[in-house]
Amino acid sequence: MTTIREAGSSRMLHLGFALILLFLLVPLLVIIPMSFSETRYLAFPPVGFSLKWYGAFFQNPRWIGALGWSVGVAICAALVAVPAGVCAALYLRHRSGAVVNVVLGALLGAQIVPTIILALGIRLVTAPFTGSLPVVVVTLAHATLALPFVVATVLPVLNKLDVSVEKAARMCGATPVQAFRHITIPAIRPALVGAFVFSFFVSFDELMIALFTFQTIETLPVRIWGEVRQELTPVIAAATSMLIAATTAAVIVGQAHIVRASSRLADK
Amino acid sequence: MSTGPASVSGGARWRSWRIVSMRSEGSSAWLLAPAALLLAVCFVAPILVVFRWSFFADGPTLEFYREIFGSTLYRTILARTLVFSLVAAVLSVVIGYPAAYFLATRPVRTRMNWLAVVLLPLWVSSLIRTYSWLILLGREGPANMALMALGLTDQPIQFLYGRGIVYAAMVQVLLPMAVTIMYAGMLSIEQTFIKAARILGASPAYAFRKVFLPLSASGITNALVICFVLSLGFFITPNLLGGPREAMISNMIDRAVNESLEWNLAAALGVVLLLVGIAVAGILAFAIRLLTSPGRMPR
Numbered sequence: 284m285t286t287i288r289e290a291g292s293s294r295m296l297h298l299g300f301a302l303i304l305l306f307l308l309v310p311l312l313v314i315i316p317m318s319f320s321e322t323r324y325l326a327f328p329p330v331g332f333s334l335k336w337y338g339a340f341f342q343n344p345r346w347i348g349a350l351g352w353s354v355g356v357a358i359c360a361a362l363v364a365v366p367a368g369v370c371a372a373l374y375l376r377h378r379s380g381a382v383v384n385v386v387l388g389a390l391l392g393a394q395i396v397p398t399i400i401l402a403l404g405i406r407l408v409t410a411p412f413t414g415s416l417p418v419v420v421v422t423l424a425h426a427t428l429a430l431p432f433v434v435a436t437v438l439p440v441l442n443k444l445d446v447s448v449e450k451a452a453r454m455c456g457a458t459p460v461q462a463f464r465h466i467t468i469p470a471i472r473p474a475l476v477g478a479f480v481f482s483f484f485v486s487f488d489e490l491m492i493a494l495f496t497f498q499t500i501e502t503l504p505v506r507i508w509g510e511v512r513q514e515l516t517p518v519i520a521a522a523t524s525m526l527i528a529a530t531t532a533a534v535i536v537g538q539a540h541i542v543r544a545s546s547r548l549a550d551k
Numbered sequence: 552m553s554t555g556p557a558s559v560s561g562g563a564r565w566r567s568w569r570i571v572s573m574r575s576e577g578s579s580a581w582l583l584a585p586a587a588l589l590l591a592v593c594f595v596a597p598i599l600v601v602f603r604w605s606f607f608a609d610g611p612t613l614e615f616y617r618e619i620f621g622s623t624l625y626r627t628i629l630a631r632t633l634v635f636s637l638v639a640a641v642l643s644v645v646i647g648y649p650a651a652y653f654l655a656t657r658p659v660r661t662r663m664n665w666l667a668v669v670l671l672p673l674w675v676s677s678l679i680r681t682y683s684w685l686i687l688l689g690r691e692g693p694a695n696m697a698l699m700a701l702g703l704t705d706q707p708i709q710f711l712y713g714r715g716i717v718y719a720a721m722v723q724v725l726l727p728m729a730v731t732i733m734y735a736g737m738l739s740i741e742q743t744f745i746k747a748a749r750i751l752g753a754s755p756a757y758a759f760r761k762v763f764l765p766l767s768a769s770g771i772t773n774a775l776v777i778c779f780v781l782s783l784g785f786f787i788t789p790n791l792l793g794g795p796r797e798a799m800i801s802n803m804i805d806r807a808v809n810e811s812l813e814w815n816l817a818a819a820l821g822v823v824l825l826l827v828g829i830a831v832a833g834i835l836a837f838a839i840r841l842l843t844s845p846g847r848m849p850r
Binding site: 306326328363366389400403404420423434504523 | 580582583584585586588589590592593594596597598599600601604646647649650652653654663665667668669670671672674675676677678679680682683684685686687689691692693696723726727730777780781783784786787790791801804805808814817818821824825828
C-alpha cells in the first residue's frame with residue numbers, strides 16, 4: 284500500500300530525525316577535538332595535537348580533589364539508591380493499578396520538582412554545620428534523585444522473572460532471604476549493574492544540591508561551574524571531554540546490561 | 552497458589568502452608584520503608600523547610616511575599632519564567648513529535664538502539680551541555696569559523712547572551728525527555744487502527760490526523776506538562792547563555808541565597824516557583840484534556 288507520497292514523507296521523517304540527532308549531539312562532539320588543541324585558548328579548528336590540557340587536569344590538586352569527591356559521593360549514593368530501589372521494586376512486583384501509580388509518582392516527584400527548591404531546603408537546614416553532615420546529606424539527596432531510575436530498571440526485570448523458581452527454592456526449605464540471595468539476585472544481576480551505573484551518574488552529574496550545600500568541598504560539576512564562569516580554558520574542555528566519554532561508555536555498558544537482563548528472561 | 556502440593560505427605564503439607572504465607576511476606580509494606588525514608592528526608596522535609604522559612608522570620612509574616620509581588624522586577628521575572636518555560640516546552644514537543652513518531656514506527660531492534668542514542672545526552676549533565684553551546688557559538692567558536700570560512704559573514708555573529716540561544720539550549724536539554732515520553736505513549740497505539748482507516752479509504756495524512764494524532768494526545772500532554780515543569784527550574788542555561796534580561800526565578804533564588812543572603816526571600820521565591828508550577832501544570836493538563844476529550848474525537 285506504499286504510495287509515492289508515503290515514501291516521500293518517510294524520507295522527510297528520516298531527514299528530520301537526522302537533524303534532531305545532530306542538534307542533540309553536535310555541541311557535545313565539538314568539544315572533544317578542541318580539547319586536544321595546543322593553543323592556550325580554545326581554538327577551532329584545533330591547532331596541532333597535544334595532551335597537555337589533560338596533563339594539566341591531572342596535575343592540578345583542585346581538579347583531582349573534585350574528581351575524588353564526585354566519585355566518592357556517587358558510589359555511596361548508588362550504594363544507597365540501589366538497595367532502597369530494589370526493595371521498592373520488590374514491593375511493587377506483580378502489583379498493578381493505583382498502588383504502583385502512587386509509589387512511582389512519589390518517586391518521580393523528586394525528579395520533577397525543581398532541584399533548586401530541594402537544594403535550598405537542604406541548604407537552609409545544613410548551613411550551620413560543617414564536617415561530614417553536609418556530605419551525608421548530599422549523598423542521600425543524590426540517592427533520592429536516583430531512586431526512580433533504579434525502580435524503572437529493576438521492576439520490569441523482576442516482573443518478567445518466573446516466580447516458580449523462587450517458590451521452588453522456598454519449598455526446598457530456603458528462607459525468604461536465602462531464596463532472594465541465591466535465586467532472585469543472580470537472576471536480576473545485570474539489571475542491578477545497570478541500576479548502579481545509572482544511579483552513579485545521576486549523582487556524578489548533579490550540580491545544584493552540591494553547589495548549595497557544600498561550603499568548602501568541590502565536586503567536579505561544582506568546580507566546572509566555578510571555572511566556566513571565570514574563563515574558558517582548555518582544561519575545562521579536557522575535563523568535560525573525559526566526562527562525555529565516561530558517560531557514553533557507562534550508558535552503553537548499562538544499556539547492554541539492561542537489554543541482556545530482559546532478553547535473558549524473555550528467552551526462558 | 553493454585554498448584555499447591557496437596558497430595559503429598561504431612562511434612563510437605565506444612566511446607567506448602569509456609570509457601571502460602573510467602574505471598575503476604577513478600578508483599579509486606581516494610582519493603583517501601585527505605586525509599587519512603589529517603590523521600591521523607593530528602594524530598595518532603597526540604598520542601599517543608601522552604602515553606603517554613605518563607606512564612607517565618609521573627610514571627611509569622613507575609614512580608615517576603617509582599618516584597619515579591621510588590622516589586623516590578625520580581626513580577627517581570629516571574630512572568631518571564633512562565634513564558635520561557637511554556638515556549639521551551641511547546642518547542643520541545645513540536646520538534647520531538649516527529650522524532651518520537653520515527654522511533655515508534657521502526658522495527659523493535661533499531662528502535663531500541665536509536666532510542667539509546669536520543670537518550671544519551673540526558674546522561675551528560677546539563678552543565679556540560681550548556682557549556683558546549685558556549686564553546687560552539689562563541690565569537691571564535693566553530694560555528695562562526697565555519698560561517699566565515701564559507702564567506703557567509705565577515706564579522707563573527709553574536710549568538711550568545713540572547714533569548715534565541717537560551718531557547719535553543721533549553722530545547723536541547725528537554726528534547727530527549729519529550730521524545731521518550733511521547734514515544735512511550737505511541738507504542739501503545741494499535742497499528743491496526745491506522746490500517747483500518749486506510750482500508751476504509753483514508754489517505755495516509757488523513758489517517759494520521761484523524762486516528763494517530765488524537766490517540767497520541769495523552770503522550771503529548773504528559774510531555775508538555777513535564778517539560779514545562781522542568782523548565783521552570785532552569786538555572787544553568789539562563790545564567791551561562793543569557794544576559795540579565797534572560798534571568799529566571801532560579802537565578803533570583805541563587806542570588807538571594809549566595810549574594811544578598813536574604814534566605815527568607817529565597818524561600819518565598821522557591822514556594823512561588825513550586826506553587827505556580829503546580830498550578831500552571833494542572834491548568835495545562837486540564838485544558839489539553841478538555842480539548843482532546845472523546846467528545847471532540849472523530850466519530
